[in-house]
Amino acid sequence: MAGKQKKSSKLIRRQQRAGYLFVLPWVIGFIIFFLQPFLESIWYTLNDVTMGTGGMETKFVGLYNFRYLVLEDSKFLMNLWTVTADMLTQVAVCTILSLFIAVVLVQNFRGRTVYRAIFFLPIIMTSGVVYSMVGSVVGSLGLSGTGNAYMNGSSIADLMIRGGVSQEVIILIMGAVDSIYAMITNCGVPILLYISGLQKIPESAYEAARIEGAGSWDIFWKITVPKISPIIFLNIVYSIVDSCTAYGRSADGNVMMKAIQDMGFGQTMKFGMSSAMAWLYFIVIAFFLLLAWLLLGRKANKIEN
């Protein structure tokens, strides 16, 4: 008995050691490439930081950076509002639209494998410069356009004008069509996750509900949604995080990221101010992540266990 216990404690120690070995590289990397810069950036927010010969030189200014940004910089709060609104739109649209698309894609119909393959394309396209180069064409000229300079953005609009549709309605429709492109390009990963989650719901659950006489609408809300609520949460987190990495997409990119970049490595070279901006932005993101966790994540976790 005693021997057995000794053996098991030895096993536990061996387990511990093996575990440490597996995560050790990460721990070192985390300290050098994340934790240290992360903590340093907090310090930077309280300083006037300039680039010196042997590294950054700091001069303590207290909360000046924050006070300036919130009270005096008229652009900062506006940018913060814009990116937050954009983020919330992206989260709402992505969560709902992707779910809808995924629900359709798991149904049995002709061409669904082809469609599934096509809906992965946004993942390849959106994370890159290509998006901004093609996207700007699509965005400014309208999806309604064709591959021709003169015809772009006019074909469908022309048809509608000839059909006697009023100008306002056309502008509205064109705007909607263009924003569909922007929205759907963000939906690649969420669709993927939803599809795989939907496929895990056993057919028997649906059958039982159908025998009980539940309609498709009830089945969707009472079976599908609760079962995939962990994925809904996962997608919300993904969309929140994704919305703030959109830097590099030029015109329709994340204005806050651009402003942070310009403040630091642009002409002003105010690294302390730029860090303060980044931190205020991060706090907003963290707030919404926390909110998502409190509203959905905890519950989703409980269901899973």
Next chain:
Amino acid sequence: MKKETKETLTHRLKVVKPFRFVWAVARQLFMLGLAYVVLYPVLYMVSNAFKPVEQYYDPSVIWLPKSLTLENFKIVLLIMDVGKMLWNTFIIELLPALISTVVCMMVGYGLARFDFKGKKLVSAGVILTIIVPQQVISTSLYTSYRYFDFLGIIGFLHKLTDVINTPNLIGTAWVTILPSLLGVGLKSGIFIFIYRQFFTGLPKELQEAAAIDGCSAFGTFTRIIVPTAKNIVISVLLLSVVWNWNDYYTPAMFIRVKDTIATALAGFQNKLENLHNMGTGMENIQTANTQIQAACLIAIVPLIILYLFLQKRFSEGIENSGLTGM
């Protein structure tokens, strides 16, 4: 009783059938519409890249060019040093993508299958790396790379030898290779999370049986665990390659001097316009979107080919990832 339900069922089916047909048609239309939206940029690229410049301005040519040309690609090759750019992309982006795929697998396995003190702390750290935007840490990171001092060791060695210089990593591929070697490369947090979820779902007996047979922890990992993880590895690999290949921020911020596909593409339009304005004998070439689209096509075709090859295993991998419940 049984008969009754059967009757009501057939009755309901009769009502449902016309609705079903409408739904089937609506579904096809909806999917076709969305597929058009998604495919539009690719169609646009292909249509323009092979089109002679004049036809781009010819209102009678819409999607299908009257004649095909490779002229656009020739101009792209003239302006961009594609060979060198591909080599840079390989070293700066693809190599780290491969390294990440392997290193994150080890970290994810360690988190999923071993109990050790501080495990929760490590998991929390991984989540933190996912949610903190790169821009928050990049100012400080820039100095770390500029005066690179590995945990103070390099500085210490230099003090011993009386040289104050610490290596400057800015402008070298080390800024992507080193972090990915240590599991904190581009989006590594997401990959570790994916692997962790997958390995948590594997039966524990696999690992225990191997341990009883006297297999070391690392031996178990390479010989027994890795082969079961083929599809998930492919999923992570594909995402890692795509995200790294497309990454603009890191090379633009920390490397600058070497063009990868993403940064070269971002600067392509300017270069094209500059060449026209500087009188380099290229004035007779019309600057046009067709050339830009050709460049975009060059940048994206490798990824599409890769995806077509890995597509089946990729979706299987994601489905069995444990991300979406077991």
